[in-house]
Amino acid sequence: RRLPPHVWGAQPPPGRARTRRARPLFAPFATATAAAALVVASLFAVQAHRTEDRLTAEQDRAREIAHVLAAPDARAAAGGGGDGRGIGVIASASAREAVVTLSGYGRPPGGRVHQLWLMRPRALPRSLGLLAGDTPLVAKGLDPSSTSLAVTVEPDGGSAQPTSQPIVQLTLKSVGFGE
Known part of the structure; x- marks a missing residue:
């Protein structure tokens, strides 16, 4: 294989006319949608964690109450x-x-x-x-x-x-x- 002459410095590279490439319209929309979905998923995760903490606290309180109620001398x-x-x-x-x-x-x-x-x-x-x-x-x-x-x-x-x-x-x- 031979490399073109401009690689060796013998000739300048051929001039190229820059043509504007058409960018699909859905790319920015897809990026924004993905970012929004990530934010919503994060908010759901935080809310689920808080709900789980509250549920655990309520279960602990229910166990404490049941312990007192079940005592033989209650x-x-x-x-x-x-x-x-x-x-x-x-x-x-x-x-x-x-x-x-x-x-x-x-x-x-x-x-x-x-x-x-x-x-x-x-x-x-x-x-x-x-x-x-x-x-x-x-x-x-x-x-x-x-x-x-x-x-x-x-x-x-x-x-x-x-x-x-x-x-x-x-x-x-x-x-x-x-x-």
């Missing part, structure tokens, strides 16, 4: 006014846990929250967590000497100690504590 008590507002508890002294629900109080106004407190003799109240509407809260680590549960209205995120008077309080003697 007992229930309720308190509150006759106006449809109240607090309910199912507790197990042996498990040192309780399932607590608050009903009829709604969401506090102004970025405030309902906080559950464990009341014990000669001790400061101990926070058991924040109540979200009528969603049950599993309170763990209850002290056998605990006398009552109290709910206060606190700033968003809760407080280290109660900053207001309880809106509802329930004694725990009937469910096996404070004896």
Whole structure:
């Protein structure tokens, strides 16, 4: 095989007239569609992951509730006014846990929250967590000497100690504590 003379430098390469090549119209559309599909697929993946995390959290809470309800010494008590507002508890002294629900109080106004407190003799109240509407809260680590549960209205995120008077309080003697 011989190489053409212009490769060796003997002759200049032949001049070419540049012709504009027609680009298919669907190429930019296909690229944009593929990019959009990738973004949508990514959003679905993120949403699926969040949903899976919420489902796992709900399953864990259901297991915790079932653990308290299945305890051989589980007992229930309720308190509150006759106006449809109240607090309910199912507790197990042996498990040192309780399932607590608050009903009829709604969401506090102004970025405030309902906080559950464990009341014990000669001790400061101990926070058991924040109540979200009528969603049950599993309170763990209850002290056998605990006398009552109290709910206060606190700033968003809760407080280290109660900053207001309880809106509802329930004694725990009937469910096996404070004896």
